Amino acid sequence: MGSIISSGNSYRKLTSEQRDFFDTIAIRAMSNGVGAPYIRSQLVSLYPIAVGDEMGEGFTFAVDKRGRVYIHFERVMELGIVWASGGLIHECYHILFEHFNRRQAEHSVEDFWAWATDMEINQNLPDESKAVMKQIYYPSTFGFKDGLRAEDYYDLLMEKFKDQQKKSGNKQKGQPQQGDGSGQPQQGQGQGQQGQPQQGQPGDGSGQPQQGQPGAGRGESGMDTPYENQLDNCGSAQHGGSDPKEASGREAPERSEMDHQYARSEVAKAIQNAADREGTNRSKGIGTTPNFVKEWAKNVLAPPKIRWQSVLRGEYAQTQRRAKMGRTHTNPRMPGRVQPVDDIMFPKRKAHRINVGIAFDSSGSNFDNLQYVLTEVNDIIRRGGVDNVYIFSVDANVKDVKRIRRVSEIEFVGGGGTDMRVAFTKLAEMKVDVGIVLTDNETPWPSEKPEGKTEFIVGGIVSFAGAEQYYDAIPDFLRKVKIDLTDK
Numbered sequence: 001m002g003s004i005i006s007s008g009n010s011y012r013k014l015t016s017e018q019r020d021f022f023d024t025i026a027i028r029a030m031s032n033g034v035g036a037p038y039i040r041s042q043l044v045s046l047y048p049i050a051v052g053d054e055m056g057e058g059f060t061f062a063v064d065k066r067g068r069v070y071i072h073f074e075r076v077m078e079l080g081i082v083w084a085s086g087g088l089i090h091e092c093y094h095i096l097f098e099h100f101n102r103r104q105a106e107h108s109v110e111d112f113w114a115w116a117t118d119m120e121i122n123q124n125l126p127d128e129s130k131a132v133m134k135q136i137y138y139p140s141t142f143g144f145k146d147g148l149r150a151e152d153y154y155d156l157l158m159e160k161f162k163d164q165q166k167k168s169g170n171k172q173k174g175q176p177q178q179g180d181g182s183g184q185p186q187q188g189q190g191q192g193q194q195g196q197p198q199q200g201q202p203g204d205g206s207g208q209p210q211q212g213q214p215g216a217g218r219g220e221s222g223m224d225t226p227y228e229n230q231l232d233n234c235g236s237a238q239h240g241g242s243d244p245k246e247a248s249g250r251e252a253p254e255r256s257e258m259d260h261q262y263a264r265s266e267v268a269k270a271i272q273n274a275a276d277r278e279g280t281n282r283s284k285g286i287g288t289t290p291n292f293v294k295e296w297a298k299n300v301l302a303p304p305k306i307r308w309q310s311v312l313r314g315e316y317a318q319t320q321r322r323a324k325m326g327r328t329h330t331n332p333r334m335p336g337r338v339q340p341v342d343d344i345m346f347p348k349r350k351a352h353r354i355n356v357g358i359a360f361d362s363s364g365s366n367f368d369n370l371q372y373v374l375t376e377v378n379d380i381i382r383r384g385g386v387d388n389v390y391i392f393s394v395d396a397n398v399k400d401v402k403r404i405r406r407v408s409e410i411e412f413v414g415g416g417g418t419d420m421r422v423a424f425t426k427l428a429e430m431k432v433d434v435g436i437v438l439t440d441n442e443t444p445w446p447s448e449k450p451e452g453k454t455e456f457i458v459g460g461i462v463s464f465a466g467a468e469q470y471y472d473a474i475p476d477f478l479r480k481v482k483i484d485l486t487d488k
Ligand SMILES: [Zn+2]
Pocket: 090, 094, 117, 118, 231, 233, 234, 238
């Protein structure tokens, strides 16, 4: 673990007192009962950096995407070991939950994004931390329920803000309270709330919690808040932007993307293990892992879902290459010597452009699915190197063959029985370079690879549970892609 301290733009070692304090809160943060033991892999890969008042009024903690955690030691030491340990856990979650990646253009109010991400985190803090971290924002602070994601809290804050504006607008003639940006709200009065904070009173969503009480903090957004947030700005891991006050790679050590992903999956595994143990010990009341993080871990560990479009794109690219090769070999204008970059010598030869035929199964199919699939398929093959695309429907017979540019030009007419063998025959006759057959797979198949130069791909649509058996019956000599629409 690096240990550095900032002074201007140069970083040096933490003082031994700071080092001891950091170790104490980190160990506490990974302890059973009082901490969140499963985030250990995240904690040990952090680089603590000591910072001072240059970070801003009331600054305590922040973290960047590269695992550097900025600590105003003087201030957090004053807040105490339990508070600081909770703060460290909080900063870990900003990285683990990847708030820096999740912020979209619509999350334009920086304060709201900051509070929304903090709410997502704080609902999961250990009880001991919650008990002392009274002046940070929880969902209940604003009357929201627990268990939601930052994106949801952001929307709720926007709604609430509009309500506030409407109300104060009525009283003060269109003068909603705008923040002065000084970050110095009515401190003295705010302290009065410390004894009885909003927490422990889960919000019922009624939208009339602490609001309107004296001592409200007011940030840049202009929204009234019940007290000043002691974790006001948690850095670039929270807001996703750049921050000139944060260290650069040259100034202080940083974690790589791989380090980040490794720590993230280790934490997810530890959470799942804890959840499994709790599952077997439930009767003894050991379960302390918040459901939200259990759900998060499940998602992190789930195998990445590969979209059928990507698979089809890959298969199509290979087929296209093979079709082009076939053409190159039979091209009479091709010189009889090795020519690795043929397009440079024959820019107009157009051997790199191919014709594609798409036959789709219109027999008793679900036309919504079909239209969606055709649009996507058309999109994939239009991305380059195609001269013509012909599309036609097949039930037991071939319908009109049309050259089309848009899927909306297609008329969908349902038919009777299904025999997609005629589709293969037709595509081979047309001598297209690539023939794509889209079907729900309930059809007889050719008994051998169709003759001719046409390369075939079967897009086998599986649209309901139980339809897999038809897909599995596609003969092996056909190149196939499963188009799974079961959870579309
Ligand atoms: Zn935060």
